[in-house]
Amino acid sequence: MANSETVDKILHAATVLFAERGFAETSLRTITCMADVNLAAVNYHFGSKKALIQAVFTRFLDPFCKALENNLDKLDRESPSVRDVLLAAGGAFVATQREVNERPERFARLMTLAYTQSQEHLRQHCSERFGGTLARLTKLLQVAAPNTDYMQFYWRMNFMLGASLFTLSSFESIVAMLGKNPEDIPIDEMLKYLVPAMTGMLQSDQIVDAAAPVAEIQNP
Known part of the structure; x- marks a missing residue:
């Protein structure tokens, strides 16, 4: 999967889940499940939950x-x-x-x-x-x-x-x-x-x- 596609999937999932549940109530694992990527991909592209927000x-x-x-x-x-x-x-x-x-x-x-x-x-x-x-x-x-x-x-x-x-x-x-x-x-x-x-x-x-x-x- 191309890096840009992975980033887009993570950002879309994070947007949907943060908007529905809030920042503190949404875990990175929940985001990765919706985006269908592994946790390493989030850490690689963003480094932390704060950076993702x-x-x-x-x-x-x-x-x-x-x-x-x-x-x-x-x-x-x-x-x-x-x-x-x-x-x-x-x-x-x-x-x-x-x-x-x-x-x-x-x-x-x-x-x-x-x-x-x-x-x-x-x-x-x-x-x-x-x-x-x-x-x-x-x-x-x-x-x-x-x-x-x-x-x-x-x-x-x-x-x-x-x-x-x-x-x-x-x-x-x-x-x-x-x-x-x-x-x-x-x-x-x-x-x-x-x-x-x-x-x-x-x-x-x-x-x-x-x-x-x-x-x-x-x-x-």
Whole structure:
């Protein structure tokens, strides 16, 4: 079996199992069984479980960041709106999903796990390798939403990210509740609905005083 084929089989199995079970709950032996390779192959190509986890994310984030950089280069010549920037990110996600050929909900679940499970090595790896691109995306969003102060922007970004990851990771279930087949609604069709919602969440002109009573926030 060619080395590239072996690596692809290991990465696919790791992607599926990590997304379904989590990092700590998935053993290398389980991955090798699904990939139909021996443990020596994993050790040879990746060296450790931590390195394999990092490689799974690199498999998605490397093409995503390249596509995103290309899309952002085009926006830098203009004065992009929040919607423009989010569409650039959404377009990069769709292109990456097609290139990697994994279901989009798997990557969304992996991103959620990166936030919720203790994987400091993974956060450091992603920051060192992809932090520049993600910082550029964040900066463009800040410029496009000038009426939002730092704390509002910080929390809205997290709310927006959480809503996006939930929608993507639950994509098949959400579509099924519509009584439709997920294959009838491609991911880029769903983004037509998601991007406007994310845009409104981030660029609302209403600034809420964090020290205000809850009743005042609810009834400004």
